[in-house]
Amino acid sequence: MDLWFEEYQTKDMVISCRVLRTLHQEKTPFQELAVLDTVEFGRMLVLDDVIQTTIKDEFVYHEMITHVALNTHAKPVKVLIIGGGDGGAVREVVKHQSVEKVVLCEIDGAVVEASKKYLPEISCALENNKAEIVIDDGIKHVRNNKNTYDIIIIDSTDPVGPAEGLFSAAFYKDIFDSLNEEGIFVAQTESPFFNDSLVQRIFKDVSGIFPLTRLFLANVPSYPGGLWTFTMGSKKYDPLDVDIEKIESMNTKYYSPAIHRSCFILPPFVKKLLG
Numbered sequence: 080m081d082l083w084f085e086e087y088q089t090k091d092m093v094i095s096c097r098v099l100r101t102l103h104q105e106k107t108p109f110q111e112l113a114v115l116d117t118v119e120f121g122r123m124l125v126l127d128d129v130i131q132t133t134i135k136d137e138f139v140y141h142e143m144i145t146h147v148a149l150n151t152h153a154k155p156v157k158v159l160i161i162g163g164g165d166g167g168a169v170r171e172v173v174k175h176q177s178v179e180k181v182v183l184c185e186i187d188g189a190v191v192e193a194s195k196k197y198l199p200e201i202s203c204a205l206e207n208n209k210a211e212i213v214i215d216d217g218i219k220h221v222r223n224n225k226n227t228y229d230i231i232i233i234d235s236t237d238p239v240g241p242a243e244g245l246f247s248a249a250f251y252k253d254i255f256d257s258l259n260e261e262g263i264f265v266a267q268t269e270s271p272f273f274n275d276s277l278v279q280r281i282f283k284d285v286s287g288i289f290p291l292t293r294l295f296l297a298n299v300p301s302y303p304g305g306l307w308t309f310t311m312g313s314k315k316y317d318p319l320d321v322d323i324e325k326i327e328s329m330n331t332k333y334y335s336p337a338i339h340r341s342c343f344i345l346p347p348f349v350k351k352l353l354g
């Protein structure tokens with residue numbers, strides 16, 4: 080018998096993938112967690128029936144949510160990741176020589192445990208000696224750590240449940256205060272097709288708080304519509320001023336110096352959202 084996983088990407092649109100095996104399923108205090116082995120995407124982490132990451136395309140998302148910001152900063156030393164319990168963003172951050180410490184603040188310890196067990200390719204750096212794992216709400220963590228980080232990465236679930244507050248203007252203000260004076264933050268900010276008003280609202284909120292706001296794009300096939308936005312707020316550095324000739328090779332599969340530049344080239348329909 081064929082088993083199919085279905086995700087309602089919107090209330091009127093479904094993506095469906097053939098499943099070879101359900102490797103893990105549990106109800107955590109925060110969400111319903113599953114790890115599936117699928118034909119097209121390989122192993123897949125699913126939270127509340129929404130695909131979070133897959134072996135096939137995780138590299139696009141994890142390279143883009145990290146390297147664009149880290150290579151924009153002159154010398155990132157202390158990095159915070161909020162969410163991202165799978166460890167994919169940590170794996171990319173520790174590739175940077177200058178980084179001395181990366182704190183992963185994930186609300187749900189079960190995501191970390193399941194990723195360590197079933198997704199070793201993604202979670203491999205969670206044991207790295209630069210990495211510190213904090214199981215807590217990211218909102219609380221930034222409030223308690225002012226003027227601390229060079230880079231803050233918001234690798235969060237969609238804006239429902241525990242992640243809802245991670246998309247608010249009040250939270251972006253707390254992020255601003257948790258960064259030191261040359262700090263940069265970057266967040267995954269959903270689809271420009273299916274979450275256009277959210278993308279627009281976030282860009283406006285961040286622009287009201289940070290001197291410089293930029294949006295960039297990448298293609299993540301397992302997310303709704305594929306095309307995905309990331310929003311960056313920066314106190315000093317502009318990603319477009321980076322001398323891309325000087326970017327060190329990081330052994331990446333999607334990110335490259337040319338992509339560092341081209342990901343900021345936006346189609347007119349996206350540009351229009353930003354006003």
Ligand code: AAT
Pocket residue numbers: 109126129130131132161162163164165166167168184185186187190215216217218234235236237241242243245267302
């Ligand atoms: N690396 C890609 C995977 C994710 S998972 C996002 C993580 O954010 C989840 O493990 C969830 O438990 C965690 N999270 C949610 N709310 C909070 C919070 N308030 N504080 C800390 N962690 C939190 C991202 C997938 C993006 C999917 C897009 N459709």
